Amino acid sequence: xxxxxxxxxxxxxxxxxxPGRHTGxxxxxxxxDHKRIGLLYLGSMSVFFLTALTLGVLMRLEMLSPGKxxxxxxxxxxxxxxxxxxxxxxxxxxxxxxxFGNFLLPIMIGAKDVFFPRLNLLSWWLFMIGGLLALASxxxxxxxxxxxxxxxxxxxxxxSTNVLPALIAAFILGFSSILTGLNFVTTIHRMRAPGxxxxxxxxxxxxxxxxxxxxxxATPIVGITLLLVAVERMFGVxxxxxxxxxxxxxxxxxxxxxxxxxxxxxxxxxxxxxxxxLPVFARRTIFGYKFIAYSSLAIAFLGSLVWAHHMFTVGMxxxxxxxxxxxxxxxxxxxxxxxxxxxxxLYKGSIALEPPLLFILSFIIQFSIGGFxxxxxxxxxxxxxxxxxxxxxxxxxxxMFGGTGFGLFAAMHYWFPKMFGRMYxxxxxxxxxxxxxxxxxxxxxxxxxxxxxxxxxRYYDYLPEYQSVHVVATVGSWVLALGVIILIxxxxxxxxxxxxxxxxxxxGKTLEWTVPSPPPMENFDTIPTVTTGPYDYSEYEQRSAExx
Amino acid sequence: MSHTDQSAHAQHVVxxxxxxxxxxxxxxxxxxxxxxxxIELGRWxxxxxxxxxxxxxxLVLNIFMHLRFEDxxxxxxxxxxxxxxxxxIVMTFFDYAFH
Amino acid sequence: xxxxxxLFTELxxxxxxxxxxxxxxxxxxxxxxxxxxxxxxxxxxxxTLILLTSSLTVAMSITAVQEGKKGFALALLGMTxxxxxxxxxxxxxxxxxxxxxxxxxxxxxxLAQPQGVILYFGLYFVMTGLHALHVIIGLAVLLYVxxxxxxxxxxAGSYVRLESGALYWHLVDIIWIFxxxxxxxxx
Numbered sequence: 001x002x003x004x005x006x007x008x009x010x011x012x013x014x015x016x017x018x019p020g021r022h023t024g025x026x027x028x029x030x031x032x033d034h035k036r037i038g039l040l041y042l043g044s045m046s047v048f049f050l051t052a053l054t055l056g057v058l059m060r061l062e063m064l065s066p067g068k069x070x071x072x073x074x075x076x077x078x079x080x081x082x083x084x085x086x087x088x089x090x091x092x093x094x095x096x097x098x099x100f101g102n103f104l105l106p107i108m109i110g111a112k113d114v115f116f117p118r119l120n121l122l123s124w125w126l127f128m129i130g131g132l133l134a135l136a137s138x139x140x141x142x143x144x145x146x147x148x149x150x151x152x153x154x155x156x157x158x159x160s161t162n163v164l165p166a167l168i169a170a171f172i173l174g175f176s177s178i179l180t181g182l183n184f185v186t187t188i189h190r191m192r193a194p195g196x197x198x199x200x201x202x203x204x205x206x207x208x209x210x211x212x213x214x215x216x217x218a219t220p221i222v223g224i225t226l227l228l229v230a231v232e233r234m235f236g237v238x239x240x241x242x243x244x245x246x247x248x249x250x251x252x253x254x255x256x257x258x259x260x261x262x263x264x265x266x267x268x269x270x271x272x273x274x275x276x277x278l279p280v281f282a283r284r285t286i287f288g289y290k291f292i293a294y295s296s297l298a299i300a301f302l303g304s305l306v307w308a309h310h311m312f313t314v315g316m317x318x319x320x321x322x323x324x325x326x327x328x329x330x331x332x333x334x335x336x337x338x339x340x341x342x343x344x345x346l347y348k349g350s351i352a353l354e355p356p357l358l359f360i361l362s363f364i365i366q367f368s369i370g371g372f373x374x375x376x377x378x379x380x381x382x383x384x385x386x387x388x389x390x391x392x393x394x395x396x397x398x399x400m401f402g403g404t405g406f407g408l409f410a411a412m413h414y415w416f417p418k419m420f421g422r423m424y425x426x427x428x429x430x431x432x433x434x435x436x437x438x439x440x441x442x443x444x445x446x447x448x449x450x451x452x453x454x455x456x457x458r459y460y461d462y463l464p465e466y467q468s469v470h471v472v473a474t475v476g477s478w479v480l481a482l483g484v485i486i487l488i489x490x491x492x493x494x495x496x497x498x499x500x501x502x503x504x505x506x507x508g509k510t511l512e513w514t515v516p517s518p519p520p521m522e523n524f525d526t527i528p529t530v531t532t533g534p535y536d537y538s539e540y541e542q543r544s545a546e547x548x
Numbered sequence: 549m550s551h552t553d554q555s556a557h558a559q560h561v562v563x564x565x566x567x568x569x570x571x572x573x574x575x576x577x578x579x580x581x582x583x584x585x586x587i588e589l590g591r592w593x594x595x596x597x598x599x600x601x602x603x604x605x606x607l608v609l610n611i612f613m614h615l616r617f618e619d620x621x622x623x624x625x626x627x628x629x630x631x632x633x634x635x636x637i638v639m640t641f642f643d644y645a646f647h
Numbered sequence: 648x649x650x651x652x653x654l655f656t657e658l659x660x661x662x663x664x665x666x667x668x669x670x671x672x673x674x675x676x677x678x679x680x681x682x683x684x685x686x687x688x689x690x691x692x693x694x695t696l697i698l699l700t701s702s703l704t705v706a707m708s709i710t711a712v713q714e715g716k717k718g719f720a721l722a723l724l725g726m727t728x729x730x731x732x733x734x735x736x737x738x739x740x741x742x743x744x745x746x747x748x749x750x751x752x753x754x755x756x757x758l759a760q761p762q763g764v765i766l767y768f769g770l771y772f773v774m775t776g777l778h779a780l781h782v783i784i785g786l787a788v789l790l791y792v793x794x795x796x797x798x799x800x801x802x803a804g805s806y807v808r809l810e811s812g813a814l815y816w817h818l819v820d821i822i823w824i825f826x827x828x829x830x831x832x833x834x
């Protein structure tokens with residue numbers, strides 16, 4: 001995908017013209033240019049995404065009817081494990097920060113590159129090593145891991161499948177994520193252009209900053225936890241295995257200390273994309289800039305305090321359950337601040353319904369549904385009823401896919417002209433939006449119903465009374481997959497056939513729209529001096545005030 | 549890692565004698581903590597041990613690692629990292645301490 | 648700044664282990680006291696002093712480089728490396744002795760002990776083992792820095808790599824400052 005981009009644009013192909021020290025493929029995989037690294041991530045991540053998506057569609061096909069439909073139970077177990085590991089560690093976590101963060105962060109703050117370009121390349125290599133190791137573990141003797149992406153002990157210590165390569169892969173991927181995070185924090189602190197003070201930074205940069213801190217401070221916990229499971233598997237060291245006196249609940253604590261904040265690693269950049277795209281297509285200054293910026297930090301902070309709401313049924317102390325439930329409710333405050341500010345931004349705007357905005361509107365609605373179901377899950381009494389059911393699965397797909405996934409689609413359609421110097425066709429993009437939104441809701445809303453009816457997650461088989469709802473969901477998965485295919489084909493075709501993109505096709509006000517599409521090597525001829533905030537649409541607002 | 553980290557921190561030269569004084573302090577604290585370990589202090593054992601270890605690491609951080617002479621933001625970062633860890637451990641004990 | 652952020656991730660990495668330690672010590676207080684008696688306080692104290700002193704010499708080597716005293720800096724770095732090796736040798740004998748008396752993961756003698764003791768030694772091996780791994784990485788970094796000082800690519804004008812290496816070594820020291828009382832001084 002990234003390779004195909006390097007084909008004839010008439011007037012200069014920006015950084016594509018300057019491969020650096022190497023040529024051909026090596027000009028990409030050994031490049032330290034942040035834009036090339038971003039595109040490397042985009043290419044590799046797309047492959048992992050499509051693989052995991054295929055697994056998801058196959059799982060839905062299996063659930064079409066009770067009993068065996070297409071695969072054996074053990075295969076089904078490895079499917080949901082791989083689907084989870086790949087979607088989470090190889091798609092959603094690196095998705096927005098590693099692709100769009102790498103490509104855009106330096107340009108948005110007026111820098112030539114990230115602070116540690118070589119470290120940046122190392123992150124991508126670690127990402128690939130981890131990703132390929134996870135994939136390769138499928139083919140090792142013993143079979144792919146079947147623990148689910150959560151690796152709960154004691155099963156993960158005792159199962160005979162290839163848990164070890166999956167653990168090591170997750171550890172390496174975590175390391176890659178940490179390095180990206182510390183690179184971004186250093187870049188934002190050290191490389192801002194003159195005049196780019198903290199409150200002139202685009203909100204996407206703020207969200208990346210908050211995300212990077214979670215990556216730095218929370219990821220090591222899961223690193224050491226997975227390492228402990230690996231050591232326990234290899235040497236029989238007594239840590240978590242109850243047979244040796246260990247406490248499996250402690251594993252769950254440590255796992256979720258990271259993995260709940262990881263949810264915010266996944267979703268915060270998506271929220272940043274919304275804040276970035278909305279003002280452009282509403283032609284209005286974003287409402288409540290500082291509130292949105294601080295709410296990112298507040299979400300990062302509060303999100304680190306709520307992990308045990310994943311564990312309400314493991315036999316925690318009542319005090320613990322009460323505290324964690326209360327804090328869970330608190331997270332909704334900064335999230336709601338964002339949603340209200342977005343809606344206020346749209347109010348009285350001159351709205352242009354271009355594809356990026358369409359995806360953003362789906363994002364806001366689906367993210368809200370994900371948030372509300374999250375509150376239901378945070379309530380202790382409801383949680384006991386729907387724990388480990390499809391309700392949970394529906395909830396986190398609404399947040400992860402309905403939120404971040406759609407944020408990524410929106411970002412793809414918003415920055416595509418900047419990245420590749422071509423426009424895409426609007427018609428198919430709108431069709432893709434309609435199909436993905438329809439398919440998504442048709443797939444996951446039934447999950448919420450199924451969960452409430454009592455359908456447990458990860459089960460291979462089910463009672464006949466659930467079948468009608470399962471059928472609706474499976475059909476939804478086909479609509480969704482069709483939408484994704486149209487989306488990708490449209491963009492791929494546009495790489496070569498699309499009209500030449502101007503520097504600023506959408507009328508954006510942030511720095512990336514001041515440089516040509518695609519940007520030149522080192523982004524700026526001279527480092528710009530910033531004099532205004534990022535979303536200065538005062539001229540439009542004045543005009544609409546004069547001619548209401 | 550920091551090959552290109554030509555961060556603009558002030559070049560601060562710390563004298564040898566200052567390092568050595570700090571080292572004597574560290575050794576003395578080690579002696580103290582070992583000596584205290586021989587005494588029966590009940591639940592205070594862990595508290596005294598951790599307090600002494602914290603003082604020692606503060607000395608290492610501030611002088612040996614030059615944190616005192618660095619930009620203020622580094623101290624802020626250190627506090628953030630430490631508070632994060634503290635939160636993790638306290639929150640975990642909301643479960644275990646009330647069983 | 649990158650190096651400092653990296654050190655925080657390392658601290659939190661060990662922080663995860665300290666959480667495990669805290670929980671198990673809280674749930675198995677008596678077994679932990681019993682098991683800690685097996686450790687040799689003297690060896691632990693010696694290793695503490697070795698690491699503290701090596702932190703001193705590596706810190707002094709920065710001053711030496713800043714003042715342009717290359718020979719002195721190399722001597723200090725050399726001493727640091729020697730002390731790091733001495734620490735590992737001590738650790739090797741300490742672990743070796745444990746293995747001889749049947750204290751190692753999966754050993755039948757150990758498995759016959761109360762569960763808290765198994766957990767204590769599980770943590771002991773993981774935490775001191777991971778720390779020793781950091782000592783080894785730190786030694787490799789210091790060797791590289793030593794060579795760079797010798798060649799002159801680290802000098803009074805440019806010594807960020809030396810500072811980063813030294814920071815890493817101090818981190819190893821700080822972690823040990825906490826490991827030592829938690830494992831060896833628990834009577």
